[in-house]
Amino acid sequence: MKDRKIVSPASLAGIFLSIRLAVVLLLLMAMTMCLAYGSVAGRDTMFEPMNQIGLWSWMETYGTAHLQYTAWFFLFLFFAALLAVNTLCCTVSRLLRLKDTRTRPRKQRTVFSLLIHMMHAGMVLVLAGYLASYTLGQTESGIVLIPGRTSAVPNTPLRLELVSMKLPVYKGTRLEAFSGSVITPRIRIRAEDKSGKRTFDIGFNSPGLFRGYALFLQKFAPSRQGAINSRRYVVIDIRKDPGMMIYIAGIIVFVTGLTGYLCLHPRLRAERRHAC
Amino acid sequence: MTNGHILLLCSIAGFGSGLILEQMNQKQSLVLAAKAAGFAACSAGFLLRYYHAFPMLPMYIALHGTTCILGGIWLWKGPGNDTERFLLPAVILLLCTVQFLFPKDFYLPFRRSATLWAHAFLLASMAARAMFIVSGIEAAGVIRAGNSLQDSRWAYTYAIYGFSWLTISIFCGEIWSLTGWGTPVIWHDPGITCLMAMWFYWVAVLHMHYTGTWAARLQPISMAAGGLLVIVLSCVSDTGPFRGFLQQVAGS
Numbered sequence: 001m002k003d004r005k006i007v008s009p010a011s012l013a014g015i016f017l018s019i020r021l022a023v024v025l026l027l028l029m030a031m032t033m034c035l036a037y038g039s040v041a042g043r044d045t046m047f048e049p050m051n052q053i054g055l056w057s058w059m060e061t062y063g064t065a066h067l068q069y070t071a072w073f074f075l076f077l078f079f080a081a082l083l084a085v086n087t088l089c090c091t092v093s094r095l096l097r098l099k100d101t102r103t104r105p106r107k108q109r110t111v112f113s114l115l116i117h118m119m120h121a122g123m124v125l126v127l128a129g130y131l132a133s134y135t136l137g138q139t140e141s142g143i144v145l146i147p148g149r150t151s152a153v154p155n156t157p158l159r160l161e162l163v164s165m166k167l168p169v170y171k172g173t174r175l176e177a178f179s180g181s182v183i184t185p186r187i188r189i190r191a192e193d194k195s196g197k198r199t200f201d202i203g204f205n206s207p208g209l210f211r212g213y214a215l216f217l218q219k220f221a222p223s224r225q226g227a228i229n230s231r232r233y234v235v236i237d238i239r240k241d242p243g244m245m246i247y248i249a250g251i252i253v254f255v256t257g258l259t260g261y262l263c264l265h266p267r268l269r270a271e272r273r274h275a276c
Numbered sequence: 277m278t279n280g281h282i283l284l285l286c287s288i289a290g291f292g293s294g295l296i297l298e299q300m301n302q303k304q305s306l307v308l309a310a311k312a313a314g315f316a317a318c319s320a321g322f323l324l325r326y327y328h329a330f331p332m333l334p335m336y337i338a339l340h341g342t343t344c345i346l347g348g349i350w351l352w353k354g355p356g357n358d359t360e361r362f363l364l365p366a367v368i369l370l371l372c373t374v375q376f377l378f379p380k381d382f383y384l385p386f387r388r389s390a391t392l393w394a395h396a397f398l399l400a401s402m403a404a405r406a407m408f409i410v411s412g413i414e415a416a417g418v419i420r421a422g423n424s425l426q427d428s429r430w431a432y433t434y435a436i437y438g439f440s441w442l443t444i445s446i447f448c449g450e451i452w453s454l455t456g457w458g459t460p461v462i463w464h465d466p467g468i469t470c471l472m473a474m475w476f477y478w479v480a481v482l483h484m485h486y487t488g489t490w491a492a493r494l495q496p497i498s499m500a501a502g503g504l505l506v507i508v509l510s511c512v513s514d515t516g517p518f519r520g521f522l523q524q525v526a527g528s
Contacts, residue, residue: 019483019487019489020489020490022480022483023480023483023484023489023490026476026477026479026480026483027476027477027480029472029476030473030474030476030477030480030505031473033469033470033472033473033476034469034470034473034505034509036466036469036473037466037469037470037473037509037512037513040463040464040465040466040469041466043464044464044465045464046464047463047464048463048464050463050464051457051458051459051462051463073463129460130460130461133459133460134459139458174327174328175328175329175332176328177384178384183331183332183387183390184387184390204387204388204390204391204456205388205390205391205393205452205455205456206455207455207458214458216456216457216458237457237458239458239459241458243460244454244460247450247460251447251450251451254443254447255443255444255447258440258443262436262440265436
């Protein structure tokens with residue numbers, strides 16, 4: 001009878017501690033993203049809803065209905081999950097090795113290693129933040145607001161009122177195609193719930209914040225001077241994103257590690273050259 | 277033919293003559309003048325497109341900007357080894373020609389791109405692309421000379437700076453996406469998938485180098501392939517339908 005190989009927890013951990021695995025996964029992810037280009041180009045309506053309905057709902061609907069175009073995304077998720085576990089295992093094991101005074105290198109080298117691990121930890125935080133954002137986030141999209149009328153936002157305690165619209169018209173000649181158009185609208189909104197109310201301005205790239213909800217301007221009208229349809233309205237998206245703080249923390253940790261790395265790397269390199 | 281296309285044609289002429297003169301071992305001052313003319317025309321074309329879109333972001337301009345930065349590096353570095361002397365200007369010339377024959381400069385900018393994060397995202401990604409391409413060219417020189425990567429001072433320096441710029445670009449894009457759409461990634465933009473492919477590939481290459489994974493001879497090959505990947509992905513995402521040379525000129 002043939003002996004069956006049993007995968008022990010130790011050997012499984014060994015696989016996840018391998019940097020070769022990280023390199024293979026990164027190359028596979030690069031390949032997946034190259035393939036993704038062909039699937040995404042011209043099919044934005046298939047992928048755009050992911051931002052509105054969340055990851056699970058998207059996978060159950062658009063994701064499985066057009067598998068020939070969305071398969072890359074499932075592959076990407078699988079590789080990203082493996083990479084996150086691999087990065088975490090490698091970082092923890094190397095940090096433990098650094099903690100051991102017998103195997104610890106000299107101070108500058110230790111700081112250098114810590115900076116690299118900071119980048120790894122930042123990456124794991126960013127991936128965890130994305131996961132939280134796409135799975136636990138709440139989105140209410142396409143909320144239309146008309147001046148002077150208060151609207152209740154479904155599935156939230158919020159009530160919103162469009163107070164005023166500042167629509168400065170571009171009058172220059174440099175941006176010919178935008179002559180007579182509004183480029184930077186400022187929309188004043190009053191938000192309220194049971195515990196209070198607040199008035200704030202929103203615009204493109206400047207969302208408004210109220211009780212953990214963020215309000216994003218999607219559309220507005222009239223967007224052009226002398227437009228045929230001169231009705232005034234705005235369309236906004238409302239989001240509650242529990243992952244946002246996690247991936248912003250990840251970005252800060254990663255950038256700090258990278259900056260330290262870039263400062264220290266030339267010095268260490270010069271020292272090594274000098275020693276040679 | 278628009279002013280931008282005329283300037284692109286001038287940059288092709290400048291960079292092309294620089295390449296020919298350098299290959300013919302002509303006077304350095306002559307080569308430098310040709311290079312400088314190509315660089316000036318290329319940069320003027322880039323600034324012109326930016327001028328007509330600012331404060332919004334000009335669409336599909338990353339390839340143009342990358343070519344300008346490559347032109348600047350060629351001008352600054354001077355003649356390197358034989359491979360660099362040919363490959364760097366040849367790549368610059370190729371990118372200029374591709375942009376001229378397959379223009380994608382007819383899209384209007386969009387309102388949501390009028391933010392500092394969008395500009396930082398674009399400019400950092402252009403710097404990253406240029407550095408990866410130069411790193412790939414340096415690695416090709418190493419392969420041709422039969423040396424190891426340790427002999428090349430620049431290959432890894434450019435790779436590290438390329439990685440840093442691309443990371444900054446991706447994070448700036450993430451913040452732009454967060455403030456503009458409320459999500460950290462815009463999955464329906466094919467350009468983003470290209471940037472992510474580059475990032476993952478070069479992170480793999482840097483891991484290969486720093487951890488000594490796989491044979492040493494594979495490292496310059498992977499870097500040269502990375503340079504090629506960046507060129508292909510940049511061309512794929514930033515070029516439009518073919519417009520022949522005559523069609524372009526006749527359009528004037």
